[in-house]
Structure formats: C-alpha cells, structure tokens
Amino acid sequence: MSVEVYYDDNADLGLIQARKVAVIGYGSQGHAHALSLRDSGVDVVIGLPEGSKSRPKAEEQGLRVLTPAQAAAEADVIMVLAPDTAQRKLYTESIEPNLAAGKALFFGHGFNIRYGLIKPPAEVDVAMVAPKGPGHLVRRQYADGKGVPCLVAVEQDASGNALALALAYAKGIGGTRAGAIKTTFTEETETDLFGEQAVLCGGASALVQTGFEVLTEAGYAPEVAYFECLHELKLIVDLMYEGGIAKMRYSISDTAEYGDLSRGSRIIDSRVKDEMRKILGEIQSGEFAREWVAEDEAGRPNFKKWQAEGAAHPIEETGKKLRGMMSWVDRPITETA
C-alpha cells in the first residue's frame, strides 16, 4: 500500500493528555471530538459564542464552555470545528490574537488552509485530524469501543512534533483504532469536496430522486418506488462496504447482476464522467471555494432555495410515511448534538 497508516500502537495518547485542548464548535464533529477526548482522559474546553444554541448541549454533558477567544487563550491545542464558512472570521477575531509559539492549530477539514482563507503564523503547528465519516457515527463508534478511520495531515511543523500530536489526538477520538491515513491538506480538501459533490451526497441524492421520479411518473406506486430507489440502497451499499462491489454482486441475483453489468454504464456514462472531471477542476482551481464563500456572504440565496426544493420533493413525504411504519429504521442518529 502506498499510503502510511497509523494504528493505536503508533500513537502516544500521553502527548494529547499533557495538553489542554479547545474544541471550537459543538456540532456534528465538535461534540464527537470533545466527548471522546474527555473520555480518553484529555482536558477539554469548548469554545462557542455567547448565545450559541450549542452551549446548553455542551454544558448538559458536563463540559466547560467559554467564548472561542477565551478557550483559544487557555488551550495549547485549538481544534477548529465551526462551519467552514465561519472559520475565517472566527480565526481573525478570536483565535489569531491568542496564538503563540508552542501552540497547535488543528482542523477537521482543510478548506480554509487549502484556499488561503486562514494563514497561521509560522511558529505554530498546523495539522488536521479529519474523520472519514459523520460526527455522530464518530462518537457512536468510539463509545462502542471502535473507531472511524481518519486522515491526518501536517501543514506546518513548527515544533517538529506535529504529526505525533495529531496521531495522539486521533487516538483520543478512536481514529487510530480503525487506522489513521497520512495525507496532505490539499489531498484531503480536494478529495473530500469531490466525494461529497460527485458521489456521496450530490451524485447519490440526484440518482435516488431521479430514479424515484422516473418510476412514479410512469405510474408506479410511490411506496414501491421508494423501496426500490432509496430504502434498498442502504442494503446494497452495506454489502459494498463489507466486501466491495464484488461482494454485492455475489449476493444479488444473476438477473440483477446482469442488469447491473449491462446497464450501469449507460446511466453513469462518459458524459457523467466528463462532468465529474469538470467538477474536480472547479475544486482544484478554487472556483468552487470562491463560489461557496460568495454565496455564504450573500446570505445563501441559492443554498436556501435548493434546500427548500429538496425538502419538498415527493420522495420525502413518501419516506416519512414508510419510515413511520418501520420502527427499526428510525434509529436516532444524535447522541447529544
């Protein structure tokens, strides 16, 4: 294998237990990191603005909550887990004035460093611990004695010890139980954005909605279309997750496998592949980042419009009704945040 992978035996938890960690933000990732670090014996403080709706959640969990500036001033390791679009202002106003030689600035995603929105001073370590999964799963896996694999990267190694510190942090959230893969901020940012846009979120949502539309527009029952295009997707993806596409194909019928082999490439054809390359180009050139920052600064008009359109899609109403009949499906994904 060409990548370097680190496990529990390669990480010294003592390195992060000897520091004070400020987790800035207490959402999907923030709550998972903070609770798991605390359970790993790390001294954690949460940074949230006065009036943040996340404050009561963190306090209910027994965590000490300060403003981001106070938390950054107290801590040696500052993990930035606020939304990507909030990080630049947060950094300038609350973190930068509290950085000093010997401190470390950590991220869960490389967006702001990769696109030059945050430029930390040379005397601090800059590293990333990016779990490859949603925060609620990161916490659930840790609590179950397991872990979600994560990426670790070092952008600036002022102390000469930044990778070891990042691995210690990854161990504290369960990441090295599953494996921490060494990468760069550029590789993490570009692949993460590509994955969520083209395959995992954008690609998968559009595939599901379009399949549902084709069946219902042809007169089939929405409930049957929902099972075919959304519900069963999890069962199929679980098989891929366990044993790759090969295991999924082994498990499905010959009829399904022949349909897969003969029709799949008509759906995801060369036009789709060209569009994926175009999307990757927009990520690499910074065009997507500029567009997203401008959209956010304008009050997110398109984001809100598309969000509302997605929520109003008929598949949501059908799904809500069907999931209500399947008590085993409606497992809450939130633990505390």
Ligand SMILES: NC(=O)C1=CN([C@@H]2O[C@H](COP(=O)(O)OP(=O)(O)OC[C@H]3O[C@@H](n4cnc5c(N)ncnc54)[C@H](OP(=O)(O)O)[C@@H]3O)[C@@H](O)[C@H]2O)C=CC1
């Ligand atoms: N979601 C995920 O699973 C993954 C996320 N990441 C990365 O992790 C980071 C955090 O994302 P995610 O967990 O989804 O974020 P969420 O939107 O779930 O949570 C953001 C948190 O930050 C708080 N917050 C908002 N503005 C500020 C601010 N100015 N200062 C301090 N705190 C603030 C929010 O508080 P309030 O409740 O008041 O809004 C909330 O607690 C991002 O860099 C993201 O790319 C990486 C891998 C996966």
Ligand SMILES: CC[C@](O)(C(C)=O)C(=O)O
């Ligand atoms: C797939 C979406 C993600 O990249 C993630 C959970 O890893 C995100 O930014 O939320």
Ligand SMILES: [Mg+2]
């Ligand atoms: Mg991701």
Ligand SMILES: [Mg+2]
């Ligand atoms: Mg992402």
